[in-house]
Amino acid sequence: MRLFAFAASLRRESFNRKLLRLAVQAAERAGASVDHADFREFDMPLYDGDVEVASGIPAGAQRLRERFLGADAFMIATPEYNHSIPGTLKNAIDWVSRAYPAAWRGKPGLLLSASPSVVGGNRGASAARAPLEVTGAILHPDVFSLATADKAFDEAGALVDAKMAARLDKVVAGFVAFAKMLAKPT
Amino acid sequence: MRLFAFAASLRRESFNRKLLRLAVQAAERAGASVDHADFREFDMPLYDGDVEVASGIPAGAQRLRERFLGADAFMIATPEYNHSIPGTLKNAIDWVSRAYPAAWRGKPGLLLSASPSVVGGNRGASAARAPLEVTGAILHPDVFSLATADKAFDEAGALVDAKMAARLDKVVAGFVAFAKMLAKPT
Amino acid sequence: MRLFAFAASLRRESFNRKLLRLAVQAAERAGASVDHADFREFDMPLYDGDVEVASGIPAGAQRLRERFLGADAFMIATPEYNHSIPGTLKNAIDWVSRAYPAAWRGKPGLLLSASPSVVGGNRGASAARAPLEVTGAILHPDVFSLATADKAFDEAGALVDAKMAARLDKVVAGFVAFAKMLAKPT
Amino acid sequence: MRLFAFAASLRRESFNRKLLRLAVQAAERAGASVDHADFREFDMPLYDGDVEVASGIPAGAQRLRERFLGADAFMIATPEYNHSIPGTLKNAIDWVSRAYPAAWRGKPGLLLSASPSVVGGNRGASAARAPLEVTGAILHPDVFSLATADKAFDEAGALVDAKMAARLDKVVAGFVAFAKMLAKPT
Numbered sequence: 001m002r003l004f005a006f007a008a009s010l011r012r013e014s015f016n017r018k019l020l021r022l023a024v025q026a027a028e029r030a031g032a033s034v035d036h037a038d039f040r041e042f043d044m045p046l047y048d049g050d051v052e053v054a055s056g057i058p059a060g061a062q063r064l065r066e067r068f069l070g071a072d073a074f075m076i077a078t079p080e081y082n083h084s085i086p087g088t089l090k091n092a093i094d095w096v097s098r099a100y101p102a103a104w105r106g107k108p109g110l111l112l113s114a115s116p117s118v119v120g121g122n123r124g125a126s127a128a129r130a131p132l133e134v135t136g137a138i139l140h141p142d143v144f145s146l147a148t149a150d151k152a153f154d155e156a157g158a159l160v161d162a163k164m165a166a167r168l169d170k171v172v173a174g175f176v177a178f179a180k181m182l183a184k185p186t
Numbered sequence: 187m188r189l190f191a192f193a194a195s196l197r198r199e200s201f202n203r204k205l206l207r208l209a210v211q212a213a214e215r216a217g218a219s220v221d222h223a224d225f226r227e228f229d230m231p232l233y234d235g236d237v238e239v240a241s242g243i244p245a246g247a248q249r250l251r252e253r254f255l256g257a258d259a260f261m262i263a264t265p266e267y268n269h270s271i272p273g274t275l276k277n278a279i280d281w282v283s284r285a286y287p288a289a290w291r292g293k294p295g296l297l298l299s300a301s302p303s304v305v306g307g308n309r310g311a312s313a314a315r316a317p318l319e320v321t322g323a324i325l326h327p328d329v330f331s332l333a334t335a336d337k338a339f340d341e342a343g344a345l346v347d348a349k350m351a352a353r354l355d356k357v358v359a360g361f362v363a364f365a366k367m368l369a370k371p372t
Numbered sequence: 373m374r375l376f377a378f379a380a381s382l383r384r385e386s387f388n389r390k391l392l393r394l395a396v397q398a399a400e401r402a403g404a405s406v407d408h409a410d411f412r413e414f415d416m417p418l419y420d421g422d423v424e425v426a427s428g429i430p431a432g433a434q435r436l437r438e439r440f441l442g443a444d445a446f447m448i449a450t451p452e453y454n455h456s457i458p459g460t461l462k463n464a465i466d467w468v469s470r471a472y473p474a475a476w477r478g479k480p481g482l483l484l485s486a487s488p489s490v491v492g493g494n495r496g497a498s499a500a501r502a503p504l505e506v507t508g509a510i511l512h513p514d515v516f517s518l519a520t521a522d523k524a525f526d527e528a529g530a531l532v533d534a535k536m537a538a539r540l541d542k543v544v545a546g547f548v549a550f551a552k553m554l555a556k557p558t
Numbered sequence: 559m560r561l562f563a564f565a566a567s568l569r570r571e572s573f574n575r576k577l578l579r580l581a582v583q584a585a586e587r588a589g590a591s592v593d594h595a596d597f598r599e600f601d602m603p604l605y606d607g608d609v610e611v612a613s614g615i616p617a618g619a620q621r622l623r624e625r626f627l628g629a630d631a632f633m634i635a636t637p638e639y640n641h642s643i644p645g646t647l648k649n650a651i652d653w654v655s656r657a658y659p660a661a662w663r664g665k666p667g668l669l670l671s672a673s674p675s676v677v678g679g680n681r682g683a684s685a686a687r688a689p690l691e692v693t694g695a696i697l698h699p700d701v702f703s704l705a706t707a708d709k710a711f712d713e714a715g716a717l718v719d720a721k722m723a724a725r726l727d728k729v730v731a732g733f734v735a736f737a738k739m740l741a742k743p744t
Contacts, residue, residue: 001313010233010234010235011234011236014235022213047267047274049195063567065742079281081276082321083317085276086276086280087273087278087280088273090270090271090273092654094268094272099269117385118519123316124391126688127313130268131267131268133270133699136700141689141695141696141697158241162351173314178696182736207484218519264494287494305678305705309681309684313679315520316498319511323513325510325513326510326511327505327508327510364554381607382607383607386607418602418645419645420569421568422569422570453605453652454651456649456688457643458662459646460604460649460650462644463604463646463648465645466639466646495688499685499688502640502681503639503640503642506640506641
């Protein structure tokens with residue numbers, strides 16, 4: 001089971017990068033082979049239909065698309081901006097989805113979210129569901145939401161709260177099992 | 187009553203640009219003075235917290251912010267991408283909202299949407315409500331949605347369907363009256 | 373300025389009833405005259421198109437409709453059930469909206485939400501926006517959300533946290549001023 | 559593969575009942591064994607926390623719960639009321655979810671929607687996703703939406719449009735295959 005994973009933040013010290021790192025380790029413990037990408041690898045312009053006609057889907061979006069195509073399933077840790085999906089992530093979805101069918105069609109996905117807010121980043125992950133589902137992703141019902149993320153990690157990058165760490169393990173292992181059931185037999 | 191208006195599409199022949207042009211004319215007939223912008227004027231990078239720390243809000247987002255600040259109310263015609271807000275528009279909201287309070291706080295807004303689809307672009311405009319409202323915009327309940335937009339305009343750019351044209355006039359005039367009631371007396 | 377207000381919970385000791393009581397007092401201090409209803413007054417069946425054809429809109433929904441019609445603006449405190457609007461409130465909206473135009477069309481509204489959860493009940497109030505807005509309500513962008521509501525009230529029913537109490541006052545006073553601006557001159 | 563299916567409308571001549579009937583036949587052709595219920599079998603009051611404390615989950619909600627528990631997967635055809643989930647369906651979800659875990663936790667589900675409107679009932683089905691997913695349902699990404707449903711059926715109850723009929727077959731067969739992959743081996 002090959003899993004593609006990235007945090008939808010360009011910021012280097014992003015809480016979502018830290019959370020994703022732990023989710024990747026949990027997925028590996030659950031037996032997945034993980035392609036762990038950096039969102040900065042997929043540099044792309046803002047979507048412009050004229051650019052698309054003139055020069056096609058930009059290289060960064062093509063690279064992102066190929067990484068999805070090479071995987072059986074995916075995990076995205078996403079910030080919440082203004083109670084919704086980050087424009088950066090939505091722009092990437094918009095570009096990649098211009099090649100039909102979308103690279104994630106029929107692939108299981110898990111959304112995670114870290115936020116310094118006390119209410120977490122659930123609404124960002126929630127707003128990401130519609131565009132991913134309408135283009136065919138099979139999103140796991142669980143969303144792992146980490147609130148007060150500015151106080152959640154120790155210096156080694158682990159979660160301070162052991163119960164939260166156990167919950168992350170459980171959610172990710174549940175997702176890996178789910179993705180295996182949906183993976184086409186080879 | 188000064189109204190700031192733009193179509194959230196970079197494409198030059200965008201249906202939303204065409205629709206916005208008609209909405210601007212309707213607003214002027216209703217007595218508004220309109221600052222009609224081209225979304226291409228607000229060139230900006232994808233949101234990156236490290237860029238923000240290093241060099242602040244980029245010039246294009248600053249220009250967009252100032253145009254909102256100079257107006258009493260606003261109209262945005264937005265495409266729908268993948269049943270949601272375009273990444274381009276969300277990215278602009280994300281950047282501009284980094285200066286508190288958001289430039290549109292307390293300002294009445296009208297959303298419009300044109301789409302070649304038979305069901306129109308309502309879901310794009312609908313997904314734009316949450317980020318604008320949580321940052322303080324007072325969105326008018328009406329949304330003008332133009333379906334099958336590829337067949338909706340004649341060569342002069344007017345709406346072929348007279349009933350649809352009358353409805354646009356009515357919605358925009360209703361919005362201008364609404365915005366006048368909320369404008370602070372000077 | 374006549375304000376109609378109710379908490380969308382049938383439970384007698386509902387946190388939303390307690391929160392609404394404080395919001396009503398704040399509205400009165402801001403100069404509004406408030407019609408403070410109990411949701412139990414509007415007993416009605418689940419929506420059934422056959423019942424509507426046979427016997428029209430039921431009496432409880434008619435009473436609810438008349439209370440909206442008699443007011444210039446409204447406040448609803450709503451629980452969140454399963455990350456969405458309560459079925460009870462949605463059912464009331466469904467029945468009342470069968471008389472066109474909806475009784476709240478063109479009327480300013482404020483949503484509030486209390487929840488024992490640490491993340492509050494924002495998603496319930498958020499899910500209530502679409503059905504109210506599409507039927508013409510002018511919802512204020514602010515939503516007052518009270519988290520950990522099981523610990524938020526003292527024995528007299530006041531908010532324990534003085535900062536939260538001040539915020540409630542400010543949000544409600546802001547809404548009353550907003551509603552006054554939109555009230556038709558008589 | 560046992561499939562539980564119902565249309566979330568109490569109206570006897572409901573378009574969603576007609577659509578569901580065809581979906582049930584398609585599921586049977588795809589090899590599923592279907593428990594086809596009538597929403598009227600699950601008569602229940604509006605949710606009231608005091609009623610729950612005094613007398614538990616009402617009999618109609620208990621019956622609905624047991625039907626979900628007895629199935630491997632489910633299909634719901636739902637109307638759209640006021641751009642959102644019907645209060646009737648949400649009320650049923652609210653009651654049934656009071657028994658933990660929700661009866662549909664871990665079970666694959668397909669949503670369908672019929673509407674006389676030209677834009678279909680997608681927003682009703684879309685608003686049903688959040689409460690079902692947060693309580694653990696695994697919703698298939700496809701939603702079958704039937705627009706202009708008042709003209710869609712012939713006298714025998716079949717779809718007039720052969721392409722639409724083929725699409726329904728394809729969506730339902732895809733869902734049945736999906737549900738089989740997720741069914742626990744016995």
